[in-house]
Each structure stands twice: as C-alpha cells, then as structure tokens.
Amino acid sequence: MKQKLFRYKNGEISLPAFFPDATRGVIKMLDFKDVEETKTPGVLVNTFHLWQKLDKKVLEKYGNIGKFMSWEGAVISDSGGFQIMSQIKKGIIKGKIKDEGVILYPGKNKRLVFSPEESICFQIKLGTDMVIVLDDFTDPKSSYKEAKESVERTLLWARRSKEEFEKLTKGRKEKPYLLGVVQGGEYLDLRKLCTKELVKIGFDGLGWGGWPFDEKGKINFASAEVISENTPKGYFLHGLGIGKPEDIVKCVSLGFNIFDCVIPTRDGRHGRLFTFNADSINKIDIKKKNFYSVFTADKDSNSLEDSPVSTSCDCLLCKKYSKGYLRHLFKIGDVTAMRLASIHNLRFYSILMEKLGT
Numbered sequence: 001m002k003q004k005l006f007r008y009k010n011g012e013i014s015l016p017a018f019f020p021d022a023t024r025g026v027i028k029m030l031d032f033k034d035v036e037e038t039k040t041p042g043v044l045v046n047t048f049h050l051w052q053k054l055d056k057k058v059l060e061k062y063g064n065i066g067k068f069m070s071w072e073g074a075v076i077s078d079s080g081g082f083q084i085m086s087q088i089k090k091g092i093i094k095g096k097i098k099d100e101g102v103i104l105y106p107g108k109n110k111r112l113v114f115s116p117e118e119s120i121c122f123q124i125k126l127g128t129d130m131v132i133v134l135d136d137f138t139d140p141k142s143s144y145k146e147a148k149e150s151v152e153r154t155l156l157w158a159r160r161s162k163e164e165f166e167k168l169t170k171g172r173k174e175k176p177y178l179l180g181v182v183q184g185g186e187y188l189d190l191r192k193l194c195t196k197e198l199v200k201i202g203f204d205g206l207g208w209g210g211w212p213f214d215e216k217g218k219i220n221f222a223s224a225e226v227i228s229e230n231t232p233k234g235y236f237l238h239g240l241g242i243g244k245p246e247d248i249v250k251c252v253s254l255g256f257n258i259f260d261c262v263i264p265t266r267d268g269r270h271g272r273l274f275t276f277n278a279d280s281i282n283k284i285d286i287k288k289k290n291f292y293s294v295f296t297a298d299k300d301s302n303s304l305e306d307s308p309v310s311t312s313c314d315c316l317l318c319k320k321y322s323k324g325y326l327r328h329l330f331k332i333g334d335v336t337a338m339r340l341a342s343i344h345n346l347r348f349y350s351i352l353m354e355k356l357g358t
C-alpha cells in the first residue's frame with residue numbers, strides 16, 4: 001500500500017489527488033477562489049519559471065508562494081528540469097547539461113548555472129509542501145548508453161539534492177516532502193536500477209519521469225509497473241505530467257497516487273470539456289471502459305441547446321449556464337468561456353479523484 005495521505009501546512013489531502021499546473025503561480029484564466037470552488041486540493045508550480053520571473057523579495061515578504069497566491073491548499077514545486085531541458089533541446093534557450101547542473105547562456109558573456117542545489121534551495125524558499133529534485137531527463141529516442149548516462153547523472157544529482165535538502169531543513173520540525181525522479185526511458189533494467197538506488201538514498205516518494213508517451217501519444221505502462229514494484233510501502237508515487245483520465249485510472253491501479261498535468265485547463269481553454277457518462281455524480285462508474293466523453297464547444301456548433309454541459313457535475317458552469325450559452329461565449333471569443341470551461345474540467349478531475357479514492 002502506497003501513501004494514503006498528503007499532510008501539509010494547512011491540512012491533509014486524501015490520495016489519490018490531482019494537482020493542476022499553476023506554472024507561474026497562476027492557473028490561466030482563473031483566480032484561486034475559482035480553483036478552491038472546484039474542490040481542487042493542491043496545485044503544482046514550476047520552479048524554473050518562478051526562479052526566472054519571481055521578484056526574490058516577494059518570498060521574504062510573504063514567507064511562501066502559497067501565501068503570495070492567497071492559496072490555502074497544498075503546493076508542489078517541480079524541479080524545473082523537464083522544462084529547461086526540453087527548451088534547450090528545442091533550441092528555445094541556449095544551454096548545456098553537465099554534471100555541475102544545467103548551464104544557461106542568457107546573453108553575451110553571461111553564464112548561469114541552475115544546479116541541483118540551486119533548485120532545492122529555491123524550492124525551500126518557495127516554501128512548498130513537496131519539493132522535487134532536479135533530474136536529467138532521458139530523451140525518448142536515447143540509445144541504451146545515453147539512457148544509462150542520464151540515469152547516472154540523475155542519481156548523482158539526487159544524492160547532492162538530498163544533502164542540500166538535509167542541510168537547509170536541519171532542525172526544522174516540519175519539513176516538506178522530498179521526491180526523487182526515476183529516469184531510464186523504456187529500458188526497464190535502468191528504471192529498476194534508478195528506482196532502487198533512489199530508495200537507498202531515501203525519499204518520501206518517487207516520480208515517474210521522462211516522456212512516457214510513444215509517437216502516437218500512447219503510454220507504455222511497463223516502466224510505471226517496474227517503479228511501483230520496487231518502491232517501498234508508504235511512498236508517494238507521482239505520475240509527472242500524466243493527465244488523461246484513462247491513464248490516471250490505470251496508474252492508480254498500479255499504485256500511483258499523485259498526478260499533475262496541464263490537460264484539464266489547456267483543453268478547457270480550447271473548448272474541450274470532459275463529461276462523465278452518467279446522469280448524476282452518484283451514478284458515475286469509472287470501472288466502465290467508456291466512463292467519460294468529451295464535449296466540444298466549437299465555433300460552428302449551435303447555441304440553442306438549453307441543457308447543462310453535464311448533469312453529473314456541480315460546477316459553476318453546469319449549475320448556472322447552458323451548453324448553448326457556453327457555445328455562444330466560445331463563438332464570440334470571450335474569455336469567460338475559457339474560465340467556465342477550465343472550472344468545469346478541474347471539477348471533473350476532482351470528482352474523478354474522489355471516485356478513485358473510494
């Protein structure tokens with residue numbers, strides 16, 4: 001049995017739980033009152049983006065990022081590694097990955113180092129409830145040799161991160177949770193090795209890192225199984241970036257208990273709304289193969305339907321407005337459409353997690 005409760009400064013959360021991405025300290029189109037009303041228990045912020053954009057004095061003044069955002073729920077900070085490395089690989093930012101850390105060249109004669117220690121140090125300053133160590137992301141096209149190198153660097157960074165974490169939280173009564181990240185791509189022996197070595201270093205939980213999707217967007221769950229089988233009882237298992245409803249259901253069956261993803265809010269902003277195939281919340285059956293559908297509020301659809309988007313949802317949109325009105329809002333391109341659809345999708349996810357926890 002993996003960990004069942006996530007304890008944090010303001011309370012505790014029953015697992016499994018979904019943490020939508022509030023990358024730069026905000027969920028696009030929403031304020032935190034909206035998020036609270038969707039019964040979302042926590043959010044995930046991006047360390048690298050906040051490290052770049054947040055006025056450092058803010059944290060001294062407010063004490064932590066949650067207070068600054070006026071958010072009472074839990075906050076997880078990721079290490080920022082995935083974003084930096086994917087931006088370097090796509091050529092969006094100039095940089096190199098070395099044992100020292102991620103080296104960035106933001107301008108002529110400028111060199112910045114985002115090291116595992118710096119990532120931990122900044123996350124401690126953010127005052128989040130779960131801190132994630134910097135890992136070296138295994139490219140899905142890696143050869144075995146390259147994947148092995150990324151695992152070795154991930155383990156080297158994990159040891160240094162743990163040391164830095166211990167140093168910075170020494171003597172503190174309440175410490176955030178510390179999460180290690182498993183790399184190794186599709187090479188199951190490397191995933192197993194990485195999991196076992198991380199457990200030896202000692203963490204509160206492990207994240208399934210890398211890019212688990214194949215070219216068709218399908219997930220290979222074999223690596224998730226290996227990670228779960230080699231993780232001790234009482235650990236958190238975080239499906240990093242896993243967000244399709246059916247993938248979450250599958251991961252929960254394998255022992256995963258924390259998820260974060262941009263899907264609910266990004267899809268909502270594009271007029272894609274998830275709806276349970278049931279008449280009411282009580283009748284939702286996630287064991288059914290097709291337990292949900294996607295309602296699309298595209299520009300060409302008609303605005304005459306006066307029924308709610310879903311009768312198995314109790315969000316602001318479904319309680320107060322019709323399908324037709326939402327379609328009208330998307331048609332005229334008003335931001336309210338994106339807000340209402342994001343609210344609805346976040347409530348869909350919180351209901352999904354409630355059902356998975358029972």
Ligand SMILES: [Zn+2]
Pocket residue numbers: 309310313314315316317318319343344345347
């Ligand atoms: Zn709704």
